[in-house]
Amino acid sequence: MKSVGKEGKIRIALAGLFEEVNTFADETMGKAKITGNMTTGFQQWADQALIDDYKGSKTYMGGFIAALEEFPEVDIVPTTFWSFSAGGTIEGKAYQQMKKDILDRLAASMPLDAVALCLHGAGVAEGIDDAETDLTAAIRKQLGPRVKVISAQDHHSNLSDDDVRQLDLLSLVYHYPHIDMYETAYRAAKLLPGMVKGDIKPYGHFERLPLIMQAMSTMDGNLYAPIRKKVEEFSKRDGIYEFSFAYGFPFADVPFNSPVVNCWATSPELAEKTAKEFAALLWQYRDRFVAKPLSTEEAVHQALTMLVKQGRILPTEVGRPLLYDESTALLSSAKEELERSSGFLPDEKNPGPIVIADKSDNPGAGAPGDATHLLRELIKNNVQQAAVCAIRDPETVQKAIKAGVRKIIDVELGGKGSKLGGAPIRGKAYVKSISDGRYTIVSPMGTGTKFDVGPAVGLLIEGIDVAVISGTMQAFDANQMKLVGFDPQDYRIVVVKSANHFRAWWTGIASQIIDCDAPGIGSNDLSTFAFKRKTRKVYPLDADAVYPEPGK
Template identity: 25%
Template structure:
């Protein structure tokens, strides 16, 4: 059998002024695309690589960039010859300038190109959005069951495995879908803690039930202002009544738990978090600059937190990081040991502060495959990491490669929400600072206008919705 692989994967904040261009995507085709997936190497399936584009989360994708990527996928589908199936590897929260439901637009065009007989199986992030117009064009869909997403590659393989099994059996599954009018940030829905831990923990047993193929729960994406943004449940399988009843039950469980979701770490204002961190003896001590998290769609250059830190006397800290190619160029030209006086950040997203002055000594200049040229400027006791391109700091080596050790400073600030596994294991102390930016944890402060209402928590006293799942096939 012949199965194509394609996708455009990005998470986009419509509250960020950043715009995602072609240079932000890593585009793979041919053998490079197949090399992304270990399960394509040893298989009797003929995997047909089309195009896959993936970007660090950011602002909405420029319309012409999306149109170009979409057109190439469609052209490659036409040129690929007859296909039995297609694995669609996406995130599910892509926003495109001028579109209200980018994934629905993409999959509708793919379906029109391949026709009704080709089975399409989508792999998604649980922070994706699942609208009716999107899922109506799919035969199979599954999403991550862990946040942080330690099962991302397992999920992609499951989408492929389910597709192959259904092509071999010749039996198209039934699919039930329901949206749940709840919209919460990922930092309140981590599977590390309840109630998400138990909700997602039920899925393997449900999946093992006779008549069920897959059950998936989507949290949705909180930082886009589109009607599709809300939680959702999809169940697939061979027993239509069981499929529908199971989807309804999972949706009702999610709704009942809506007020139980809580932040994955203690929270506070920046000043409160700094005070608690300095008072603690735990080291390393991390503080999340959550409002400008680039892995959730933040611009990565909101300078508000950095400006506040630089005003603290005698603060020993690492700040990771802020993107500013112009500042990086000046610091790199000054070389290690050079003195610089920079205006940093606030150029993509001016936010509440605009650029801030960073005056100090260049300690490191290094090339990074993600961040481009990266410099460390020491301003007083604060080591400021400045990057040429947007880069998240998730790994221990992200710091050690720069000669920095979070254990040797009082506080390490990261533009992130929940800590990714390596930093989570490293941290002896951790607080989530509720800072401003395009992915502000305070959703009410952001001012959504395009989401469907009523919606929890925007309408906390809303009546209980009808969560009976729709059997789409």
């Protein structure tokens, strides 16, 4: 195919619309709107600012840019990118405004040979179950069949059958935490000039499985690691341009939140055969990939028991497993041990903190990030040297700022965003620090990404340090606690609001990681959700689900 660009240049546009939508968040958190800050709503990057902010970052856009810059014959045309980490259904007015902006800027950038789209894959707008397909269909209609359209997406995509027909190639991350966003976009964009020239023609096939999958990590030693390794194995086969797996996003109540095998190959037959082979294998071992959620009480109990084993509650060996009440009493009264551990370094004698992941209140899954279950449990047991990072509560932040550092304030902390998140923590709090809430990710997951969670404060509540932020953002590394002056090495227990992305950084720091699944709109106990729009039987909610599905 001959390029339409000047001087033989291939013109490739960058564009995108990115949000992971939790439809169960709508009732208490409202619709997702344009706010100008991606921690509270949609933020826009346009024109050269899109290149300036994302070039060199370990993100999808960073991967697109890096790959395309390797081709001298390519002109990169930045248009517009709208992004909100996660939240409720996109307000209809906001979606139409963003969609129109993308279409208008693409039209103004013509002639184009291709478009590289950064999409999440689990976008839902008012009246539109699949925002990504709606957008790509509009782009396809406007630009015509000649222009190549590719997308790099999260593996929590809820793919509808139209996606494979609208796109010329779809790539998905392998890892959760998504440490390979950059690589995922890079490998797709590397194929794009050849696709424009007609040298490369990927044929895609989606193979859907009657499953609903939890939000579990693919890191080595975690539940979904075998799936990830098998995906990577299939991707190396001859004739395969892209092989990946969309686990689906269960917190979006749409008819197609079941997982899909995504295969693009040199022929339609090879794509279909390979996808079906993988699907049959996963179905055969489906019972191995179901996790039993851990309650708040069980998670804290497990953390305390581990502290005993580490000798950080008792300075001597413990001859028998301690009962819950005994271990908590020892933790709160062992002054000598407390002093020894303060400011510890993670070595053999003093390992890093035990990290408890508040999975069900993960802002990265659309939860409000202000649940109080774990903080209440730590207070109940008089746990010392613990930190919770972070609770979203802009009202409390403003009260603390008004009072100032070293002042004591009355708080009703958290418990405002969801009826499942627990009641607010009411009492006195000591203001330790005040911050502007700006930080940069250093984790392998999203390295270089800049966040502004708004004004933030560090509070001391019943002996526990609590980072309180104004915006909604999950913990990727320790910078969300460091911004209020909390050092992760100063704590025995650290609670993070994240499902799995935190693992990319914390795995090398924590002495143990414990998944906690208190009530919440990001819970891995999927039986607690009322899936009103389910159109098929899905395992494990339906034990009698079958694959292949009759008539599908």
